[in-house]
Amino acid sequence: MSQAMNPQSSTTPSPPVVRLFFTYDGTTVRLESQQPVDAVIPGADTPREELPGHFVEVRDARGQRLAQVPIRDAFRTTVEVFPERKGDLITVVNVPQPGGAFTVLVPVSPDAAQFAVVDRQPPRSLPSRPGAPEAFARGQATELATFAVAVTR
């Protein structure tokens, strides 16, 4: 087989990847940079499932979600305290005001218009008839911040 020279023009397009660099102080989030990068986004970083937690959502101009990428290890309200000796217990302490920085890689398709940082609740269980499989609805999401896409595609 011969490899495609320009996958962007294909019937099965592969959107460009952009690294978003955020800083945060409590729930105040700032988008510091949007940098196109030659990288891949594995499936574990673009889950199709309705998972709870903090995510960066890529949205179109109408606010419809196009993709979601989990934010790992940010907004933690506790910090782990490791023992000095093997076998001793790990403990945690509260962090009154979480702060720091995080980066995510997101796919930015031509439809992408905004990035949203959200804190999503688990899917809600819906009533279903006896014997039928459990039904769900998307969990409620708290929007921490939204930013316009400003990257050359």
Added chain:
Amino acid sequence: MTARDGRVIGATQIHGKSSGKRTFTIVLLGDGFREDQQETFDLAAKTFTDVLLQTSPFDRLAEHISVHRINVVSTDAGADNPLATPRPIVRRSFFDSTFGFQGIARVTSCDTATAKRVAAQHVPHVDLAIVVINSTDYGGGGGEVPTYTLFTPNPNNPDLDPRDVALHEAGHAAFGLADEYDHVDRDFPLAYTGTERPEPNVTARVKASLSTPVNLETLKWRWAWTPDTPIPTTSAAANCRATPATSPVPIGTVGAFAGGHGHNCGIHRPEFDCRMRNADEPFCRVCQQHIANVITSRLTLTPRGRTPVSIVARDADQLDVFAVDSAGRTMHDWWDRQIGWSGWMQINGGTAGSGSPVTALRHSPSSVSAYTVNRHNQVAVASWSAYTGWTGWDPIPGLTPRRGATVTPFSRFEGHTDLFTVRQHGQVMTTWREPGMTWTAWQPVSDGIAGPGSPVTAASRFPEHIDAYTVGPDGRVWTAFWVGDPWSGWFPVGNDMRCRPGSTVTAVVRDTDNLDLFTTAADGSVMTISWRSNGGWLSNWTSVSGGVASRGSPVTALSRRPDLVEVFVLGTDERVYTTEWHASSGWRTWWDVVQNGQGLRGGQVAAVSRDPATIDLVVTGTDGVLWTTARRDGAAWDMWTQLSVT
């Protein structure tokens, strides 16, 4: 104590043959190392890399990992320590590393924003950044950028190695793993009362009592569990104040152990111990599998020989591809218009028996099921839903299939699934299920016998109708139909045409009145025959424009509208060929799909139509990896691209 307190020298790759986007990239940043101490950092980075690559699963993934160190000169050596006595220690270091985070002496932290920025500037593919602090005092910390010190454990003492802490924190930062330890602080509740956790290594779905039935289909790590291990394997004390201190099963057994995510009850973990519970223990099997999936999903897939690939469209913007890799693992990749290809991941530890493919059936845009004959020679199913993810692989009991058999899933109407496969001695068998039901008992489809290597295929022209097809031991195409019990007897289709041994019969329903079959004759000719509601089977099989298939290559056919049939096959030169039938003009001559498109000899061309104007193909190339192309009406075929991650 800012980034002005030093300068970046540059990045050096210290492990890995390549440093591209296909490898998992770790960046080690030195902090608190003066200009004359850079060799100390170089040695620390090498030592960490050695520890990493001796740790499972990184040891067996070493060729897919690259490690870089970024040498940074700090003005001062060491790190701040605001808790030091008799007075706080202040050091001018580039990443502003410090002990005493949140008032705890041994918890270290750094300026994560600067660390992230420097790592990405110098190593654009960075997946995980870790700051190495130049201090021999014990310290480590987590968060977006894990930190650890150069403290050296005394082999005569049970000291915890800070590098072990860094690997635990990497489990969070790079792989999204949960903590697996119990209740740890009085300020936190003993019991977890939330809904299911997103992390792969803890679950809230297991009930606390052995007397409460457990829905094993929803156990996240069902694939790693063996039925002789009780679920739950351990339970917390009735008052939730403690979890068992010892394991009732051998260490390494996968079950459901009480405690995790900082709680004693209401949550379970897969093994008694794990690095995510005690930092100096190995990662448990479930965590190792998840880490391996994240790292290897960047790679291309080498499918097993000529085992067919399945491709389904969940809607116009989403494709799912299923394959068996060279190690016999059941693998899955998917494409989304907004994301691209997501990379190959093993479906919950599943394996396919020799020769058996993974087949798939779309139920809705948010649900799909996969089927195979596993290594224990059982028919097995795994299902995916957007709300619950993949279930484990569950055997469908009551049948010993023929080695290498194909499980053909089929839906006559929404929510209903029929399965067909072949029993040990070739008997054609079926079962069915609807939502909320268990599978019905396997029953024979009359007295049908499939020839060696030939699967059973099916078609339906309306909800209360099924046709089953196979190539019999005599090499003829046989069929039986169902329009309500019982099944008809089997009868041969058409004239005395004999098929190539192991051939597949491909059925295409153009509409309720028209159905076409395709297969390969003994000489490899691509053959077809049609059925019409107003005339039944046409008496003779006829050649499709003189086409001849590569030995072993099945014929793939699609009908996107009643007046159009499209056929794909590998030709005798192993190129991917196609032709079309139009109601107005009949069959066209064959042509090459895309120049230079050559497949593995005897391989299959998997095809799907994700919308009425688009066809996608997947083929195993002569290089042994999977390739894909697609075409929209009115446009040429795309060039072939390797099917992996975008």
